[in-house]
Amino acid sequence: MNEFKKKHSSISWWVVSLFLLMPIKIALADCDYQSIDWSKVTVVSDDLYHFRFHPNELDFETCKPYELKISNTSGRIGHSFTAPDFFKSIKLRNPDTGDMSTPSYEELMLAPQSEIDIQFVPAMAGGYPLWCSHKFHTSLGMKGWIYVYDQQKPQ
Numbered sequence: 001m002n003e004f005k006k007k008h009s010s011i012s013w014w015v016v017s018l019f020l021l022m023p024i025k026i027a028l029a030d031c032d033y034q035s036i037d038w039s040k041v042t043v044v045s046d047d048l049y050h051f052r053f054h055p056n057e058l059d060f061e062t063c064k065p066y067e068l069k070i071s072n073t074s075g076r077i078g079h080s081f082t083a084p085d086f087f088k089s090i091k092l093r094n095p096d097t098g099d100m101s102t103p104s105y106e107e108l109m110l111a112p113q114s115e116i117d118i119q120f121v122p123a124m125a126g127g128y129p130l131w132c133s134h135k136f137h138t139s140l141g142m143k144g145w146i147y148v149y150d151q152q153k154p155q
């Protein structure tokens with residue numbers, strides 16, 4: 001009986017702590033967008049060709065400024081950079097006005113020999129799947145991951 005009670009109470013604690021942790025895990029990082037120095041932007045490139053993302057894993061840190069240069073260097077085949085959960089988790093910078101907002105799109109379509117550049121700040125840590133939404137391209141290997149890590153706070 002005591003043994004059962006002990007076990008039962010430890011399970012309850014596990015459930016309670018899980019619920020306590022959940023809001024933290026899904027919360028947006030508390031980034032200070034006004035003080036971000038865009039002259040120190042980190043430029044990251046991803047090239048789409050031969051039915052692969054090059055690289056197929058991208059790593060970012062929350063609250064830091066990035067410029068992502070996505071290019072399709074294929075001669076004749078269109079590709080997409082599809083990552084709905086990633087786009088929901090970032091703040092996109094309007095290069096003309098400096099305004100920051102959540103993107104209204106879930107993917108970027110890239111015609112052959114085209115490039116799209118975005119400036120953004122990752123606002124939520126997590127692992128986000130990336131793929132090409134063109135028919136059969138994922139089965140040919142056109143998928144990857146985007147990882148966003150919590151920025152280490154300076155002491």
Ligand SMILES: [Cu+2]
Nearest residue numbers: 079132134137
């Ligand atoms: Cu593709």
